[in-house]
Amino acid sequence: MSEPSLTAPHQLSYTYKRSLGPVFSKFFTALRDRKVLGMKRRDGTVLMPPKEYDPDTGESLDEMVELADAGVVTSWVWVPKPRRQQPLTQPFAYALVQLDGADTAFLHAVDAGSEDKMSTGMRVKMRWADETIGAITDFVFVPAE
Amino acid sequence: MSDDKNDPVEIFRGHVELDYQYTAGVSASRFLRAVEQGKFLGQKCPVDGRVYFPSRGSCPMHAVPFGDDSTVELPDKGTVVTYSIVRVPSENIPLELPYITVQVLIDGADTALGHVLDANLDDVRMGMRVQAKWKPKSEWTTSMANIEYFVPIDEPDADYETYKEHI
Numbered sequence: 001m002s003e004p005s006l007t008a009p010h011q012l013s014y015t016y017k018r019s020l021g022p023v024f025s026k027f028f029t030a031l032r033d034r035k036v037l038g039m040k041r042r043d044g045t046v047l048m049p050p051k052e053y054d055p056d057t058g059e060s061l062d063e064m065v066e067l068a069d070a071g072v073v074t075s076w077v078w079v080p081k082p083r084r085q086q087p088l089t090q091p092f093a094y095a096l097v098q099l100d101g102a103d104t105a106f107l108h109a110v111d112a113g114s115e116d117k118m119s120t121g122m123r124v125k126m127r128w129a130d131e132t133i134g135a136i137t138d139f140v141f142v143p144a145e
Numbered sequence: 146m147s148d149d150k151n152d153p154v155e156i157f158r159g160h161v162e163l164d165y166q167y168t169a170g171v172s173a174s175r176f177l178r179a180v181e182q183g184k185f186l187g188q189k190c191p192v193d194g195r196v197y198f199p200s201r202g203s204c205p206m207h208a209v210p211f212g213d214d215s216t217v218e219l220p221d222k223g224t225v226v227t228y229s230i231v232r233v234p235s236e237n238i239p240l241e242l243p244y245i246t247v248q249v250l251i252d253g254a255d256t257a258l259g260h261v262l263d264a265n266l267d268d269v270r271m272g273m274r275v276q277a278k279w280k281p282k283s284e285w286t287t288s289m290a291n292i293e294y295f296v297p298i299d300e301p302d303a304d305y306e307t308y309k310e311h312i
């Protein structure tokens with residue numbers, strides 16, 4: 001081989017639209033109004049994020065309930081060097097957050113400033129974007145005090 | 146997301162982006178350097194003589210490496226072996242609708258190249274003879290983007306028997 005291999009940046013991108021359906025449409029419309037809706041199961045427990053079907057029994061679910069905008073970190077990992085397209089440009093934590101009133105935790109970002117502010121069991125609350133559009137990126141969590 | 150602030154949010158717009166640094170490797174680098182010179186290179190399998198285009202380093206059928214001596218130069222003419230008329234837009238394809246995608250079997254090659262054909266929708270057909278339309282030479286780089294599209298040429302259609310194994 002006489003010449004070195006060619007190399008070049010390569011971006012693979014994939015854009016698509018997905019119909020949200022009745023449950024997720026309500027969920028995202030509520031987010032635009034700065035409210036969070038979970039889904040109540042027949043046994044009274046609440047799923048967040050909401051699901052269209054009960055993951056255990058498979059029955060249809062449609063009783064959505066409003067949850068608090070604050071909750072508890074059940075697990076987390078620190079992201080010291082955020083990459084492009086991650087939710088924050090400064091270092092942050094990905095955390096599982098169980099909102100008050102929910103029985104399941106969901107993954108989101110915590111803008112904690114530094115890793116030593118993070119701990120399992122800590123309280124966090126939502127900080128909404130100036131303009132909400134009905135997307136999961138309409139908020140991030142911040143430590144609550 | 147929705148257009149009106151009072152409408153329910155009914156559509157999720159997904160956008161997945163993956164950034165790579167792509168390294169072409171020996172064979173594709175040689176191929177692309179030839180494309181920079183306006184030439185097409187294929188590689189001939191030492192076992193059965195099939196010519197792979199674009200060249201790819203080893204034979205996927207016989208798992209043998211293609212040495213430097215397997216390189217063959219090919220013309221930029223070929224035969225449409227199959228085609229599709231695209232009437233649905235893709236966000237990352239800037240072509241005006243409708244347009245024609247073709248699989249072109251370059252003369253002397255045994256594998257077809259996917260590209261776009263600039264022709265009347267009514268004219269495109271299997272067996273149609275076509276040629277690459279290159280960008281101006283001053284714009285050539287080590288990229289298949291040197292070829293803007295294929296165009297029909299004034300030659301009789303290829304006989305089905307000559308390309309039926311390559312559809």
Ligand SMILES: [Zn+2]
Pocket residue numbers: 190191192193194195204205206207208
């Ligand atoms: Zn072979």
